[in-house]
Amino acid sequence: MKESLEKLKASRVKFLFLVGLAVLVVLVRSFQLQVLQYRKFSRLAERNRTVKFPRRAPRGMILDRKGRVLAEARATFSLYIVRGFSRDLEKTLKIIAPILETTVEVLKGRLEEQKYLPKLQPVALADNLSISQVSRLEALREVFPEILVEAEPSRFYPYGKLAAHVVGYVGEVSLGEVKRMGLKPGEIVGKKGVEKEYDAQLRGEEGYVEVLRDSLGNPIKVLKEVLPRAGRDLKLSLDLDLQKIAREEMGGERGAVVIVSPTTGEILAMVSSPSFDPNLMSSRFSGREKVKIMTSPDKPLFTRAIQGTYPIGSIFKLAVAIAALSEGVVKPGERLFCPGFFPFGGRLFRCWTSAGHGWENLPMAIKDSCNVYFYKVGKRLGIERMVKVVSKFPFGRRTGVDLPGERAGILPSPEWKRKRFGVDWYPGETLSLSIGQGYFVATPLQVVLFLSAIANRGWYPIPHLKGDIPPVKIPTGLSPSVFRWVIRGMRLAVEEGTARGAAVPGISVCGKTGTAQVVRLEKSKKIKPHSLFAAFAPCSNPRVAILVLVEHGGAGGKTAAPMAGRILRRIFHEKAARNR
């Protein structure tokens, strides 16, 4: 009995040993967590309690030359999801999908796109919420702390389609742009037009609020707030009145109208048709409407005025005429005979009228757009001299307009052909080029600048959309006297030649039609040529240079010239009416 009592008492050592051991284990473990891994857990606790919400900077307004608002920032409500707060994201999406009138799959896809964002960075799920959507989502916040409804400035384009290609649209910064431009994921940047070109000026600087939160995501207090810096406004050279006129006259056709001030390079109107609604494109979400725009066979997002490269037909004859006069291969008054055809290299090159034009000098040939005259001049000139002079105009290179995505077009030469195709230049190709056929292509903007060079008798400006900047003149080095005869021919063309449809009562218009043959692979399909007309007015004191291009519009004199006439008449007469 005594012995067993001692044994019982002795067992206390075992208990004390075990308790001591356990206390030691906990102590060592606490040391590990609190001292050795302190930095890690301290950071985790910090990340637990603070969350940064971006404060969007309102983008600067885009205004036309008279201060009319083309793009502005409006306050709208957007839905964000903070994935880090979510306990069952799938369930949340299931509940909010009907409110947003979409499906769970669409929302999931959206989250999937943004999965590279940190877990606590809010991800935008919808914007432009209606008041009823806002109230229903706010009500859900009690149960789903990951739901966040934020009022923030979003982009609005009051004129919609009217100047969509010029103004452009905005969108969420892409991953590539984040790295290249040093931006934060989720920021809104310009994606097209001047929105993109002048993004740095328009964007401003995003701010943020750092909020202390509890485990339910409820904000407790604001730790730090950096206010956003609003973007600066951008005033354009664009004249909305002219833009409207050009747009209306273009109607449902595909093509482009570009109107510039030939002396300053200000772009007054730039229509690319068909157009798109930039309000739809600026949504951060690939809605059905957006997809429709992006996949349309009419390519509405394609800025035909600076990205479309077209053969320009007889308008090129003006360049050949200038080259011929400048190189002295023909005298202005020298008459050449057009029997309706021109035999060369065992082939018959035809004029556009089989009856022929008879004896014609240079202004007459421009007026009638006589092919044979220019075959003969071109043959005298030769390809090398032709290219030498034409390359003084903005062909085959970018004009430097302040819009992204401009194309250079092609000014062909024997050297270019060898490089491109590895084949020599055929003499017959010189003849084709003399009337604007062959490899030569140019953008509508390039053609307008070429017209400006003629209007200015030897120099052209760098075109620009930004308003109130001093003009930059690019000289061609050609003698002003060379242009006199060409201008006379263009005036005759409008007064009594191929471009009579472009005449404006009381205003002298100098113009030239172009009918551009379109080569298509499927020969069976008969397609109409592109219809072009280029002009400046008034002839003696040019205030506007214009190019009208209607894709597959037929003869230049039939479609483009009358359209340009309507535009010019409205420009000058509505302006006169306003001034009275």
Next chain:
Amino acid sequence: MRRLREIDKGMLLWALSLNLVGFVGIWLSLGSPHYLMGQAFRLLLALGGFLLFSSINYRKLVNLSPWLYAGLIAVLVPLAFRGGVSSWLRLGTFWFQPSEAGKFIIPLFLVRVVKKRLTFPLSLGNLALTGAVVGVPMVLVAMEPDLGTAFVYLAFPLGLYLVFGMKRRLRNLLVLAGIFLFAAAWFFFLEGYQKKRITSFLNPSEDPRGAAYQVYQSKISIGSGGLFGKGLREMTQAKLRFLPAAHTDFIFSVIAEGFGFLGVAAVLLLYFLLFYRIFSAVEYLAEEEAILLVVLLGSWMAFQTVFNLLIAVGLFPVTGFPLPLLSYGGSNLLATYISLGIINSTLAWRWE
């Protein structure tokens, strides 16, 4: 009343010191004096229980224990079969967890049943007897379901094993049976969330916001406390409710966040001192019955304390039970002070 003079003042001092730490922890995690008032009231009640049980001759309690045990089972049975999650019983205006009473009733009854029958080392018969006495309430409590408290009941057989030892073969057999029982429980008995606690402990990345979330946040709380703690104002984990059950099961993490490693060391020292006093009490006792009683009562308190701490520091799967003397709440506090009272009774009545 003269018996009260025999109270181990050291033991009471360390226990009250821990209560004080607990008050600070509750205040830090709930941030309202309202809760402190309630807790102070519960402490007074518990101290009343302590004084009452200190002055009652423990032999009387042991003799009375069959009735107490029967009463315990009678209360636990309806709770176990009532369905739903309920371990609470209403007593007047108080809510009480009867399973907590088991923590001192089971030792009393165990001592009464096994005294003079236990041998060195434990025989199979001893084991069967112990297993039956502990097992019945344990299963009932587990069925409530309150796995945490049922788990703490394991302290009693473990305590007896430490005292008496066991033949190696018998022990191995028991370990095997334990594994078998665990497997059976896994497939037939455990609820989904209970299994998840175990799997997420073994593989924390499985479910960072679910079962492992508590441990994860507990570790952040403790770790971010650093060497000196964040101080009373800078606490974020508990105050912003990142730490679930901060004022109850995870109060240790709150203290660790507020007072750092130094605070942790102080709390651990207090616990060690308390258990040193408890188990050292055995030295003064001359009666087998009294020694066993002290050891068994000490066992559950030490067992519950140690495992609560191991859970808080992420070394054991989450099983919900409070930290004795520190956590918010009354049932466990009362059970603890009654147990301490019975221990003091063995000291006070040791000469008779």
